[in-house]
Amino acid sequence: MTPQRRRWFVTAKQSAVKKYVVKLSLEERERLDTMIRVGKHPGWKLLKARILLKADASEAGQGWSDSQIAAALDTSVDTVARTRQVLVEEGFEAALTRKHSPRSARRRIFDGAAEAKLIALACSSPPKGRARWTLKLLETAVVELEIVERASDNTIGRTLKKTFLKPHLQKQWVIPPDANAAFVAGMEDVLEVYQRPHDPACPVVCVDETSKQLVAETRVPIRAKPGRIARHDYEYERNGTANLFMMFAPLEGWRHVKVTDRHTAIDYAHMLKDLSDSHFPQARKIVLVQDNLNIHKPASLYEAFPPSEARRLVERFEWHYTPKHGSWLDMAESELSVLSGQCLDRRIPDKQMLIEEVAAWERTRNRDHVKANWHFTTANARIKLKRLYPAL
Structure with a gap:
C-alpha cells in the first residue's frame, strides 16, 4: 500500500468515529474495568473491552480516535472500527461476543452432526489391541469412517475439550452392584x-x-522463589x-x-x-x-x-x-x-x-x-x- 493510499485509508476509518459514537453507561464501564482487572477471559474479549473503554465518548471516557486506539493496543484500525460498529448497531453484549461467520476463511471442520459423531466415537470402545482412544487414533478413525474428509489431532483435541471429554485418561470408581x-x-x-x-x-x-x-x-531441592516453583530432582x-x-x-x-x-x-x-x-x-x-x-x-x-x-x-x-x-x-x-x-x-x-x-x-x-x-x-x-x- 502506498503512503498516499494509507493516509486516505486511515482518514476514512477515523471518519467512522463520527458515525459510530461509543457512549458507555457507568455500569458498562464498571463491568469492563472488572473484566480487565480479573483477567479470566479470552484475549480477544479483553481487547474488545479495552477498545470500548478508550473509545468511550461519555464524560467518564477518553474518546480516542481509531488510529490512537490501534496504536496504543497494538491492533488494527479495522478491529477498532468493527468493535465500534457492532456496539452501536447490535448493543453492548454483542460487542463482547465472537460470532462465527460462514464467510470466514477458516471453515469449521466439525459442525453439529460431525461433532456428535466424534463424541460418540470417543465414548465407544477403543480399537482391539488398544487400552483407550488417543487423539491420533481418533484422527485416523474420523477419516476412515467418513465423518470428515480430514482433521488434525489438534482440531480433535479442541473439539473434545469443549465437552470435557478426555478419552486418553481413565478414572476408576467403586461401582456398587445393582439389586443387591x-x-x-x-x-x-x-x-x-x-x-x-x-x-x-x-x-x-x-x-x-x-x-x-x-x-x-538424593539431591538438595531448589527452593521456590518469585517467578519460579520449587524444583526436586527426579531421582x-x-x-x-x-x-x-x-x-x-x-x-x-x-x-x-x-x-x-x-x-x-x-x-x-x-x-x-x-x-x-x-x-x-x-x-x-x-x-x-x-x-x-x-x-x-x-x-x-x-x-x-x-x-x-x-x-x-x-x-x-x-x-x-x-x-x-x-x-x-x-x-x-x-x-x-x-x-x-x-x-x-x-x-x-x-x-x-x-x-x-x-x-x-x-x-x-x-x-x-x-x-x-x-x-x-x-x-x-x-x-x-x-x-x-x-x-x-
Missing part, C-alpha cells in the same frame, strides 16, 4: 449408626488404613513403606493416626487395644465402623492376645461394617483423603519423620475440633440409589 440385598443391608446399617444422636458414653469411631512409601531426596531413594491406621470420631472432632511398620492382624489388634484403653477408656461401648477387610474381624484380637483379654476387647466394641464396594460410607476414608492432600503429598524419607509430620497435622485438626458434616441418610439412599435395592 447384602449391599443395601450393610449400607442402611452404617447410615443408621450415623443418624444416632451424639452420646459421649458410646462414641462412634470410624477406622481405615493406608500406606505411605518412604522416599528420600530419589526408596526407604520402604509404612502403614497408617486412621481412627476418626466424627461427632467428637477427634482423630488419631497410628504409624506401624506393617498392616497385619496383630497390628490391627493392638490398634484396637489403644483405641479402647488409651483413647476412650471411660466409654461404655465404642461403636466401630470399618470396611470388610479380612483382618477387620474379632478373630484378629484372638491372634494377638490371650482369650480372656481378646474377649474383653471384643465386648468393648459394637461392630459395624460397610458393604463390599461401599467403603465410601466409612468417614475415616474421607479423613485419610484430607491427610493425604494436606500432609502426605510429598517426599518423606523415614518412619520417624512420618510420625512427627502426621502428629503435627493431627494436633492442628484436633485443636480446631474439625468434625464431619454427614448429610446422606437412609431416606436419601432409597431415592438416589434405588437401583441398588432388589425389585419386589
Whole structure:
C-alpha cells in the first residue's frame, strides 16, 4: 500500500468515529474495568473491552480516535472500527461476543452432526489391541469412517475439550452392584449408626488404613522463589513403606493416626487395644465402623492376645461394617483423603519423620475440633440409589 493510499485509508476509518459514537453507561464501564482487572477471559474479549473503554465518548471516557486506539493496543484500525460498529448497531453484549461467520476463511471442520459423531466415537470402545482412544487414533478413525474428509489431532483435541471429554485418561470408581440385598443391608446399617444422636458414653469411631512409601531426596531441592516453583530432582531413594491406621470420631472432632511398620492382624489388634484403653477408656461401648477387610474381624484380637483379654476387647466394641464396594460410607476414608492432600503429598524419607509430620497435622485438626458434616441418610439412599435395592 502506498503512503498516499494509507493516509486516505486511515482518514476514512477515523471518519467512522463520527458515525459510530461509543457512549458507555457507568455500569458498562464498571463491568469492563472488572473484566480487565480479573483477567479470566479470552484475549480477544479483553481487547474488545479495552477498545470500548478508550473509545468511550461519555464524560467518564477518553474518546480516542481509531488510529490512537490501534496504536496504543497494538491492533488494527479495522478491529477498532468493527468493535465500534457492532456496539452501536447490535448493543453492548454483542460487542463482547465472537460470532462465527460462514464467510470466514477458516471453515469449521466439525459442525453439529460431525461433532456428535466424534463424541460418540470417543465414548465407544477403543480399537482391539488398544487400552483407550488417543487423539491420533481418533484422527485416523474420523477419516476412515467418513465423518470428515480430514482433521488434525489438534482440531480433535479442541473439539473434545469443549465437552470435557478426555478419552486418553481413565478414572476408576467403586461401582456398587445393582439389586443387591447384602449391599443395601450393610449400607442402611452404617447410615443408621450415623443418624444416632451424639452420646459421649458410646462414641462412634470410624477406622481405615493406608500406606505411605518412604522416599528420600538424593539431591538438595531448589527452593521456590518469585517467578519460579520449587524444583526436586527426579531421582530419589526408596526407604520402604509404612502403614497408617486412621481412627476418626466424627461427632467428637477427634482423630488419631497410628504409624506401624506393617498392616497385619496383630497390628490391627493392638490398634484396637489403644483405641479402647488409651483413647476412650471411660466409654461404655465404642461403636466401630470399618470396611470388610479380612483382618477387620474379632478373630484378629484372638491372634494377638490371650482369650480372656481378646474377649474383653471384643465386648468393648459394637461392630459395624460397610458393604463390599461401599467403603465410601466409612468417614475415616474421607479423613485419610484430607491427610493425604494436606500432609502426605510429598517426599518423606523415614518412619520417624512420618510420625512427627502426621502428629503435627493431627494436633492442628484436633485443636480446631474439625468434625464431619454427614448429610446422606437412609431416606436419601432409597431415592438416589434405588437401583441398588432388589425389585419386589
